[in-house]
Amino acid sequence: MATAKLGVEAPRVRDATGGNPAAVGALLAELMPRVRTRVRCLVHRDSEVDDVTQEALVAIFRGLRSYRGEGAFVSWADQVVRRVSFAASRRARIERRRRDEVCAQVLESCEGAEQEDCLLRRRVELLLKRLPDEQRRALVLHHLQGMSVPELADALAVPFETVRSRLRLGRAHLRSLACVDQ
DSSP states (O other): OOOOOHHHHHHTHHHHTTHHHHHHHHHHHHHHHHHHHHHHHHHOHHHHHHHHHHHHHHHHHHHGGGGGGOOHHHHHHHHHHHHHHHHHHHHHHHHHHHHHHHHHHHHHSOOTHHHHHHHHHHHHHHHHHHHHHHHHOOOOIISSSSSOOHHHHHHTSSHHHHHHHHHHHHHHHHHHHHHHOO
C-alpha cells in the first residue's frame, strides 16, 4: 500500500488508531521514509534529522488515538511532523543563542592574547560534554591527565582493546562534532 493512499478508509490506519500493535508498527514503518524526507526539508542541520524523525514518529504514535479521520491520515501525520520539526528548530536556535552568550561571557572574562586560548578551551569543553560518557572519560583521562592505555584499562575496569576503541571513537566523534559546529 502506498503511503500517499493512506486515509481513514485504509484498514491499517483504522487498526492502528484502534490500538492494534502490529498495525501501529506497520503504519509507522510505512510512514518513516515520508517523515524523514519532510524532517530533512524542515530541519537545518543533517545531524539533527534522525533525532527529529524519531521524535516525530513518537509524536505520531502518541497521537494516533486523537486522529479523528476528518481528512487524509498522511495530512494529519505531516502536520505532526511540521509541529515537531519547528519545535526542534526553535530549541536548536535557543541553544545556539545560549552558546553564543556563554562564549561572549568567556571572551569578556579573558584579556588580550588569552582570549583565543580561553575560547578554544571553552569550545573543547562544550564539545566534550556532547560525547558519550565512556568516550569522554577515556579522552580526558588519557589526553588531559596523561594516563596510558594500560592505566586506563585498570582504572576503568575494561579490557585494553576497549580503551583503545573508546579513544579512537571519541577522537572521531569529537572531530565530527567540531566540523558540524563550524
